[in-house]
Amino acid sequence: MVAFTLNGAAVSVEATGAPLLHVLRGACGLSGPRFGCGAEQCGACVVLVDGAPAYACTLGIEAVAGRSVTTVEGLGTPEAPHPLQRAFLDEQAGQCGFCLSGILVAAAALLARDPDPDEAAIRAALDPHLCRCGSHNRILRAVQRAAAEMRA
Amino acid sequence: MSSDLDRRAAPPGRLPGSLANNPRLDRWLTFDAAGHVTVTPGKVELGQGILTALAQIVADELDVALPRVRVTAASTPGSPNEGVTSGSLSVQDSGMALRHAAAAARAIHLQVAAQRSGVPVEALRVEDGAFVAPDGRQVASYWSQADAALLACDAPEDARAKAPSARRIAGTSAARIDLPDKVFGAPRFVHDLRLPGMLHARVVRPPARRARLVSVKDGTLPGDAVVARDGSFLAVLAAQEHDAERAAERLAARCDWAAEDTLPPEHALADWLRAAPGEQAVIAERDEAAGEPAHTLRASFFRPYVTHASVGTCCAVARWQDGALEVWTHSQGVYNLRADLAKALVMPEDDIVVRHMEGAGCYGHNGADDVALDAALAARAAPGRPVRLLWSRAEELGWGPVSSAMVVDVEASLDAQGNIASWREDVISHGHSSRPGRGAMPTLLAVEYMDPPRAIPNALNPPLASGGGAQRNAIPAYRIPKLSVGVKRLAEMPLRVSALRGLGAPANVFAIESVMDELAQMAGEDALDFRLRHLEDPRGRAVLSLAAEMAGWHGRTKREGFGMGLAYARYKHTGAYCAVAAEIEALDRVVCRRLWIAADVGEVINPDGVANQYEGGAIHGVSMALKEAVAFGPRAVTSDDWESYPILRFSEVPAVETRLIPRPDEKPLGAGEASLAPAIAAIANAIHDALGIRPRAMPFTPENLAAS
Numbered sequence: 001m002v003a004f005t006l007n008g009a010a011v012s013v014e015a016t017g018a019p020l021l022h023v024l025r026g027a028c029g030l031s032g033p034r035f036g037c038g039a040e041q042c043g044a045c046v047v048l049v050d051g052a053p054a055y056a057c058t059l060g061i062e063a064v065a066g067r068s069v070t071t072v073e074g075l076g077t078p079e080a081p082h083p084l085q086r087a088f089l090d091e092q093a094g095q096c097g098f099c100l101s102g103i104l105v106a107a108a109a110l111l112a113r114d115p116d117p118d119e120a121a122i123r124a125a126l127d128p129h130l131c132r133c134g135s136h137n138r139i140l141r142a143v144q145r146a147a148a149e150m151r152a
Numbered sequence: 153m154s155s156d157l158d159r160r161a162a163p164p165g166r167l168p169g170s171l172a173n174n175p176r177l178d179r180w181l182t183f184d185a186a187g188h189v190t191v192t193p194g195k196v197e198l199g200q201g202i203l204t205a206l207a208q209i210v211a212d213e214l215d216v217a218l219p220r221v222r223v224t225a226a227s228t229p230g231s232p233n234e235g236v237t238s239g240s241l242s243v244q245d246s247g248m249a250l251r252h253a254a255a256a257a258r259a260i261h262l263q264v265a266a267q268r269s270g271v272p273v274e275a276l277r278v279e280d281g282a283f284v285a286p287d288g289r290q291v292a293s294y295w296s297q298a299d300a301a302l303l304a305c306d307a308p309e310d311a312r313a314k315a316p317s318a319r320r321i322a323g324t325s326a327a328r329i330d331l332p333d334k335v336f337g338a339p340r341f342v343h344d345l346r347l348p349g350m351l352h353a354r355v356v357r358p359p360a361r362r363a364r365l366v367s368v369k370d371g372t373l374p375g376d377a378v379v380a381r382d383g384s385f386l387a388v389l390a391a392q393e394h395d396a397e398r399a400a401e402r403l404a405a406r407c408d409w410a411a412e413d414t415l416p417p418e419h420a421l422a423d424w425l426r427a428a429p430g431e432q433a434v435i436a437e438r439d440e441a442a443g444e445p446a447h448t449l450r451a452s453f454f455r456p457y458v459t460h461a462s463v464g465t466c467c468a469v470a471r472w473q474d475g476a477l478e479v480w481t482h483s484q485g486v487y488n489l490r491a492d493l494a495k496a497l498v499m500p501e502d503d504i505v506v507r508h509m510e511g512a513g514c515y516g517h518n519g520a521d522d523v524a525l526d527a528a529l530a531a532r533a534a535p536g537r538p539v540r541l542l543w544s545r546a547e548e549l550g551w552g553p554v555s556s557a558m559v560v561d562v563e564a565s566l567d568a569q570g571n572i573a574s575w576r577e578d579v580i581s582h583g584h585s586s587r588p589g590r591g592a593m594p595t596l597l598a599v600e601y602m603d604p605p606r607a608i609p610n611a612l613n614p615p616l617a618s619g620g621g622a623q624r625n626a627i628p629a630y631r632i633p634k635l636s637v638g639v640k641r642l643a644e645m646p647l648r649v650s651a652l653r654g655l656g657a658p659a660n661v662f663a664i665e666s667v668m669d670e671l672a673q674m675a676g677e678d679a680l681d682f683r684l685r686h687l688e689d690p691r692g693r694a695v696l697s698l699a700a701e702m703a704g705w706h707g708r709t710k711r712e713g714f715g716m717g718l719a720y721a722r723y724k725h726t727g728a729y730c731a732v733a734a735e736i737e738a739l740d741r742v743v744c745r746r747l748w749i750a751a752d753v754g755e756v757i758n759p760d761g762v763a764n765q766y767e768g769g770a771i772h773g774v775s776m777a778l779k780e781a782v783a784f785g786p787r788a789v790t791s792d793d794w795e796s797y798p799i800l801r802f803s804e805v806p807a808v809e810t811r812l813i814p815r816p817d818e819k820p821l822g823a824g825e826a827s828l829a830p831a832i833a834a835i836a837n838a839i840h841d842a843l844g845i846r847p848r849a850m851p852f853t854p855e856n857l858a859a860s
Binding site: 016017018019022025026029030031032033034035036037038039041042044071072073076077078081085088089092094095096097098099100101104122123124126127129130131132133134135136137138139140 | 198199200201325327328330331332333334335336337338339340341343344346392393394461462463464465510511512513514515542544545760764765767768769770771772793794795799801802803805807808
């Protein structure tokens with residue numbers, strides 16, 4: 001068995017050698033982390049492992065033993081949203097939304113290490129994430145809005 | 153957001169949009185006693201925000217608060233058949249139907265409330281669904297009359313919608329109703345569907361487009377995976393997704409395929425397009441008095457095959473139960489998919505139920521329909537069990553339909569006064585639609601591999617009256633006395649081609665707007681002034697002037713390494729207007745820095761939603777202009793990951809400013825596809841401004857610019 005912390009709660013899953021993504025979407029019942037490429041090229045699967053962005057599509061489940069995993073579900077809820085989630089809604093920062101789970105956790109990691117990133121820093125942090133609908137500028141504005149709110 | 157084909161020919165009668173074919177009111181909306189109105193449109197959410205726009209229209213006409221409106225995803229037979237969600241037509245088709253249906257429902261309910269209460273109908277007003285008498289007394293409501301089957305009738309033709317000035321919800325930037333689920337990671341996509349006993353499936357693809365599965369060696373598979381085979385279609389099913397993936401890999405290594413070379417030479421694609429047999433048609437001819445040609449320009453433009461490149465891969469869930477099939481899909485048209493599933497599986501349509509769930513962003517006919525047949529074939533190996541089949545990234549980029557490569561040849565002349573005297577244009581292209589549900593033969597990928605294999609019919613071009621395919625935006629909108637435009641549709645499609653955002657418009661507008669720029673230069677005239685002098689449509693002139701004003705066109709100063717360009721198109725010549733100004737910087741490769749977009753979509757249901765679509769479409773255009781090309785060898789597509797098929801990234805996205813010209817009294821014209829083609833052409837013209845090079849081949853990479 002592999003024991004780790006998922007969105008603040010202790011969980012234990014079978015050590016099957018499966019990628020973390022399949023375990024999160026399968027045994028753990030989450031839907032936020034998404035399959036996009038399986039090759040660390042699009043960012044749709046990104047979650048935070050001990051606070052740092054990680055590709056869940058290639059990371060074996062055994063690698064998170066004893067560590068803390070945060071998905072978009074762990075950022076906040078409709079009743080208690082993370083400032084980023086509120087800002088993404090305020091800016092209507094999305095179209096299809098398939099890329100947003102990975103982008104939101106990556107943005108949360110950025111703001112945790114740099115509370116006042118300039119636009120170039122946000123672009124750089126999100127560059128591993130593909131958005132095909134062209135919502136990039138709204139997403140950049142939403143991250144800046146959340147950063148300002150979190151600094152206030 | 154997506155593209156396409158036919159607006160159905162308008163049938164007799166005066167009911168608007170899709171109501172004409174589906175007149176029964178309770179097919180469109182129903183009330184419940186708990187205070188909700190449920191709307192069941194046949195159009196589907198593709199990431200474009202259509203469900204929100206439709207809910208706004210209904211709430212406004214009924215005079216209820218927006219949160220009372222619940223929009224149900226399309227299904228057979230639960231929603232009216234509205235064909236395909238494509239062609240930037242959903243507000244026109246579904247929105248105008250729902251506006252009329254809601255207006256009719258309101259009138260019927262008020263009539264009943266008046267009869268029962270004795271209050272004259274014209275004295276009643278509607279306050280958030282409650283029917284209120286002049287003395288403030290609530291006499292009834294939609295909710296109290298919900299069970300009266302009042303809507304079990306055809307829509308009357310004389311239902312009157314509100315005057316534009318009376319609208320309070322349509323025309324506002326209401327928040328997207330689907331977005332909260334997406335920022336909280338709640339299950340919403342078909343990918344997230346989990347049913348009891350569900351199995352996971354993967355397809356084992358052949359090494360070539362044309363291939364036959366000769367044999368599969370026996371052997372164990374991980375997770376007790378089960379094999380599903382129909383001729384040369386091969387899939388595996390397992391309880392755990394990880395096991396299905398591993399089993400597919402292991403099975404692939406045990407397959408023996410007989411494969412053939414069928415694809416054209418990628419490095420000489422333009423030559424191949426010219427030489428390939430096809431059907432020639434003249435789509436426009438004009439021969440009016442013109443000045444003598446004083447200057448003549450000849451130029452050829454090329455666009456390679458491009459693909460959808462959705463960030464999510466295609467997915468479907470299928471379940472067989474007692475010979476009947478149930479499918480959950482992100483198809484653009486549930487009835488069309490059902491028709492082709494029935495043909496492919498040789499079974500009655502009535503034995504198939506198709507339910508829509510959202511997928512990742514859809515920009516046209518991608519693999520969404522194909523994967524539904526894949527799932528149905530896989531699920532045959534596990535009757536009674538739901539089977540979720542997910543495509544890999546390589547399948548998504550390598551096996552979905554692509555958009556046709558195109559060549560556009562133009563010869564145009566100016567008279568001595570600098571007026572366009574003549575324009576001859578020849579477009580060479582495949583057809584732009586092989587959508588399912590429209591012909592005698594199914595067009596789903598797997599039919600070419602099933603036993604017996606069936607060829608997918610060659611892609612068609614919809615008629616110009618429906619927007620055309622290769623012909624889309626091929627006829628210049630400018631005043632040209634002598635005009636001839638021809639289109640050659642290729643007789644075969646070695647790579648399966650179908651509808652992708654804009655269809656033929658990106659290549660055609662790239663060609664036309666490049667030539668317009670060059671003609672302006674030959675005439676010694678500013679590119680904006682030259683266009684305005686040749687453009688009569690006042691709404692076209694307005695967007696061009698606005699985009700130029702936003703960009704500071706006339707006051708611009710030349711900056712080393714930077715360039716600015718302008719382009720214009722009215723989508724399909726009948727749809728939304730768009731002008732784009734682009735600023736590029738020429739570094740080791742071209743980077744688009746800024747876009748200024750002027751838009752006119754007629755009536756705007758949701759201004760922020762329209763801006764989002766225009767911005768997204770333009771960024772899609774930047775990506776197509778600068779980066780995208782499908783690569784392939786003799787047998788298969790080779791650009792099957794994000795390194796070999798790159799799209800625009802955060803570090804490369806331009807700043808975008810969009811302004812809408814409000815026209816509340818005009819018909820809505822759609823929004824999803826209008827900006828893509830002009831964005832491409834504006835970039836081409838900006839490149840010339842910066843570098844003095846006229847781009848002739850997309851994408852505008854250093855290699856292609858060097859060859860221009």
